[in-house]
Amino acid sequence: MAKLKIAKYWADCCGGCDVSLLDIDAKILDVAKIADIVFWPIAVDAKYKDLEEMKDKSIDLGFFNGSIHTSEHEHIAQIMREKSKILVAYGSCACSGGIPSLANFTDKESIFEWVYHQGPSNDNPRGAEPGTRAKVPEGVLSLPMLYDKVKRLDEVVEVDYYLPGCPPYYKRVAEVIDVVASGKLPPKGSVVGAKDKALCEECPRERKEKKIKEFVRPQFAKDDGKTCLLEQGIVCMGPATRGGCEARCIRANMPCRGCYGALPEAIDQGAGALSAVASIIDSNDPVVIEKVVNQIVDPAGTFYRFGLPIQRVRS
Amino acid sequence: MGKRYTIDPITRLEGHGKIEIFTDDDGNVLNAYFQVPQLRGFETFCQGRAVEELPRIVTRLCGVCPEAHHLCSAKAVDAVYGVEPPSSAKKLRELMYMAHFVHSHIAHFYALAAADFVVGPHAPVAERNILGVVAKVGLKIGGEVITQRSNAQKVQEIIGGKATHPVCALPGGMSRAITEEERAQIEKWGISAVEFGEFGLELFNDVVLKNKDYVEVIKSDAYSLNCHNMGLVDENNKVNFYDGKVRVVDTKGKELYKYAPKDYLDYVAEHTEQFSYLKFPFLKKIGWKGIVDGQESSVYWATPLSRLNAADGMATPKAQKAYEIFYKALGGKPVKATLATHWARLIELLYSAERWLELARDPEITSTELRADLTGKIPHEGMGILEAPRGTLTHHYLTDEKGMVQKVNLIVGTTNNNAPISLSIKKAAQGLIKKGTKVSEGVLNMVEMAFRAYDPCLSCASHSIPGRAPLVINIRDKNGEILETIKSE
Numbered sequence: 001m002a003k004l005k006i007a008k009y010w011a012d013c014c015g016g017c018d019v020s021l022l023d024i025d026a027k028i029l030d031v032a033k034i035a036d037i038v039f040w041p042i043a044v045d046a047k048y049k050d051l052e053e054m055k056d057k058s059i060d061l062g063f064f065n066g067s068i069h070t071s072e073h074e075h076i077a078q079i080m081r082e083k084s085k086i087l088v089a090y091g092s093c094a095c096s097g098g099i100p101s102l103a104n105f106t107d108k109e110s111i112f113e114w115v116y117h118q119g120p121s122n123d124n125p126r127g128a129e130p131g132t133r134a135k136v137p138e139g140v141l142s143l144p145m146l147y148d149k150v151k152r153l154d155e156v157v158e159v160d161y162y163l164p165g166c167p168p169y170y171k172r173v174a175e176v177i178d179v180v181a182s183g184k185l186p187p188k189g190s191v192v193g194a195k196d197k198a199l200c201e202e203c204p205r206e207r208k209e210k211k212i213k214e215f216v217r218p219q220f221a222k223d224d225g226k227t228c229l230l231e232q233g234i235v236c237m238g239p240a241t242r243g244g245c246e247a248r249c250i251r252a253n254m255p256c257r258g259c260y261g262a263l264p265e266a267i268d269q270g271a272g273a274l275s276a277v278a279s280i281i282d283s284n285d286p287v288v289i290e291k292v293v294n295q296i297v298d299p300a301g302t303f304y305r306f307g308l309p310i311q312r313v314r315s
Numbered sequence: 316m317g318k319r320y321t322i323d324p325i326t327r328l329e330g331h332g333k334i335e336i337f338t339d340d341d342g343n344v345l346n347a348y349f350q351v352p353q354l355r356g357f358e359t360f361c362q363g364r365a366v367e368e369l370p371r372i373v374t375r376l377c378g379v380c381p382e383a384h385h386l387c388s389a390k391a392v393d394a395v396y397g398v399e400p401p402s403s404a405k406k407l408r409e410l411m412y413m414a415h416f417v418h419s420h421i422a423h424f425y426a427l428a429a430a431d432f433v434v435g436p437h438a439p440v441a442e443r444n445i446l447g448v449v450a451k452v453g454l455k456i457g458g459e460v461i462t463q464r465s466n467a468q469k470v471q472e473i474i475g476g477k478a479t480h481p482v483c484a485l486p487g488g489m490s491r492a493i494t495e496e497e498r499a500q501i502e503k504w505g506i507s508a509v510e511f512g513e514f515g516l517e518l519f520n521d522v523v524l525k526n527k528d529y530v531e532v533i534k535s536d537a538y539s540l541n542c543h544n545m546g547l548v549d550e551n552n553k554v555n556f557y558d559g560k561v562r563v564v565d566t567k568g569k570e571l572y573k574y575a576p577k578d579y580l581d582y583v584a585e586h587t588e589q590f591s592y593l594k595f596p597f598l599k600k601i602g603w604k605g606i607v608d609g610q611e612s613s614v615y616w617a618t619p620l621s622r623l624n625a626a627d628g629m630a631t632p633k634a635q636k637a638y639e640i641f642y643k644a645l646g647g648k649p650v651k652a653t654l655a656t657h658w659a660r661l662i663e664l665l666y667s668a669e670r671w672l673e674l675a676r677d678p679e680i681t682s683t684e685l686r687a688d689l690t691g692k693i694p695h696e697g698m699g700i701l702e703a704p705r706g707t708l709t710h711h712y713l714t715d716e717k718g719m720v721q722k723v724n725l726i727v728g729t730t731n732n733n734a735p736i737s738l739s740i741k742k743a744a745q746g747l748i749k750k751g752t753k754v755s756e757g758v759l760n761m762v763e764m765a766f767r768a769y770d771p772c773l774s775c776a777s778h779s780i781p782g783r784a785p786l787v788i789n790i791r792d793k794n795g796e797i798l799e800t801i802k803s804e
Binding site for chain 2: 016131248254302
């Protein structure tokens with residue numbers, strides 16, 4: 001069998017998805033046996049031009065990390081789509097926008113204003129700002145355009161599979177590689193490397209169906225180390241989030257923030273989380289419930305931590 | 316007509332970058348530009364968040380050094396609440412961080428830098444990668460590299476929940492204690508990490524320092540830069556990564572400043588250029604003098620080399636010995652050879668491993684007293700500084716009285732080095748590309764080596780990557796038309 005051709009690209013991302021592939025440790029040697037990596041900026045020296053010169057559909061498997069925040073990200077997403085037989089949205093940013101999509105709470109103008117002018121360490125008497133075309137004495141330099149909003153990958157190209165997580169847990173990555181090697185791929189559009197059930201199913205903490213009277217922020221909580229965090233009044237995204245990560249944050253005594261994304265039947269992860277937190281409040285009185293829910297600070301930034309752009313229905 | 320060389324994207328580094336080189340009519344390099352083609356806006360979108368969530372949000376600035384951002388943010392939120400974590404919590408944070416440095420420095424040296432030295436700067440492209448390194452040093456060592464990096468990741472996972480991205484630090488402390496069983500495992504891995512750290516320096520000595528040609532390249536002017544030096548030091552002016560004061564030593568080795576995190580705005584400012592989204596930090600008291608080096612310039616570097624230059628020594632015995640050998644071999648302080656940054660990184664790797672072992676054996680390390688009492692504390696403003704693997708990292712937060720974030724300012728490791736990287740690329744290009752030079756792939760690799768010294772890249776991945784894709788450079792005229800394409804073999 002001919003070796004598979006694999007490509008991996010990062011757009012607006014942190015590199016953690018690349019590390020997650022390294023963290024499969026010695027198994028990476030198995031990947032090298034079945035595949036050649038033809039494009040992966042963090043590790044090999046292929047340039048954009050080499051990618052552009054590849055034949056359409058000549059890449060067997062394209063992994064795309066990161067969300068779309070510049071004209072360059074969108075351009076490379078389109079090329080990766082053209083060149084790849086299978087395109088995988090790898091990690092929370094490509095799947096649902098991820099933490100970079102918190103930028104959708106603001107806009108490009110506000111980001112520029114703070115970063116280049118108002119921020120306290122700026123010394124910018126000329127009021128300079130980066131531009132898509134900059135004249136320097138030797139010629140003209142260009143930069144990609146920064147978009148006003150951050151998009152998930154499937155807002156700009158068709159995506160075949162979704163591998164969520166921030167980053168995807170290396171054990172799930174290894175399993176997905178085994179599936180690829182076996183050739184037994186699930187139907188297109190599937191979420192891979194994650195469970196269809198809520199994170200609570202794999203959480204080690206004890207649930208007592210206890211109701212709460214107030215919410216408490218993690219730094220003020222007296223966590224007993226055993227009981228469900230929500231039942232101790234600590235906001236946890238577990239009930240509204242897919243499992244697959246083995247609840248590693250919760251095992252470190254910190255609440256889930258939802259990086260594995262919305263449950264299969266839910267379109268809106270934040271709405272799911274809101275109904276979960278409302279249902280645990282010890283009252284049937286809507287006024288009391290509203291009062292207690294209002295104790296949650298920054299609900300938007302908590303319930304939509306990893307996916308502000310996905311709240312529109314995925315077509 | 317002058318020529319223009321474009322490298323896009325530059326590869327085998329963490330993040331996005333682009334290089335443009337301009338020559339005059341004769342083919343001598345006029346100037347070179349290092350451009351960063353994106354801006355992510357973290358400082359703006361962290362506004363409105365709850366401050367205790369920032370350590371878990373800012374990790375996504377970098378998936379290669381998330382522990383640096385997590386812990387720098389934790390120090391800033393401690394300061395926002397005006398609390399000091401218990402000493403046991405600080406030690407646990409530092410233990411996780413030492414394992415992080417071991418992981419990061421292993422990845423950078425063995426997978427990325429080693430090829431240029433162990434295999435050689437002019438070796439055929441197909442061999443000049445981690446596989447070539449393994450072929451030269453043997454499979455046994457290659458396997459050991461994977462094992463040691465993996466152990467370091469596992470220590471971070473035990474303490475932090477996840478190695479990428481950790482979740483354990485809260486305002487005033489840590490979320491979870493380690494058990495005695497976990498401690499014993501961390502200690503065991505620490506012993507072998509120290510041995511591996513010593514091995515790295517022996518390897519560098521045998522392969523690089525015993526080779527006259529390499530030593531000549533390291534000491535050459537094309538790879539030297541005359542910058543001021545920044546680094547965090549402890550109360551004895553020894554290198555420290557987690558805590559202390561920032562010390563700045565000038566190009567002649569004299570202390571210019573030593574400041575606490577809360578005073579950073581008196582010492583550092585940032586300049587903006589139109590051609591890059593990345594700002595250019597400089598020493599504020601000197602003032603912006605442009606992208607130039609020298610004693611009169613305000614450009615400083617913040618790298619493993621500058622950290623050694625800015626300190627009086629290392630706080631652990633084996634690393635201290637290595638530090639003394641380093642300066643004896645390179646003619647005293649400060650060292651200005653950019654490529655010596657790799658050697659400095661290996662000394663830091665040994666220090667991190669030794670410190671990891673010290674902390675794993677500290678009687679307090681399994682303590683469950685991990686949180687400061689926040690009762691009655693009114694959050695307001697806080698700064699945190701630590702050394703990220705690639706340079707000094709500063710986080711500065713301002714909140715309302717409920718701890719909701721109003722302002723965030725960040726000066727990130729690589730950002731410090733924006734001007735030095737630009738200068739190093741220009742100097743290497745000027746030294747190597749001259750009238751009549753055939754710009755071969757080997758020459759281009761020598762230019763790339765200039766920025767690689769700064770780069771904490773993750774290429775330990777490349778140990779599994781067969782071959783290496785070709786490097787392409789387009790030579791364009793001033794109107795952007797392609798005149799010639801050079802492709803490596």
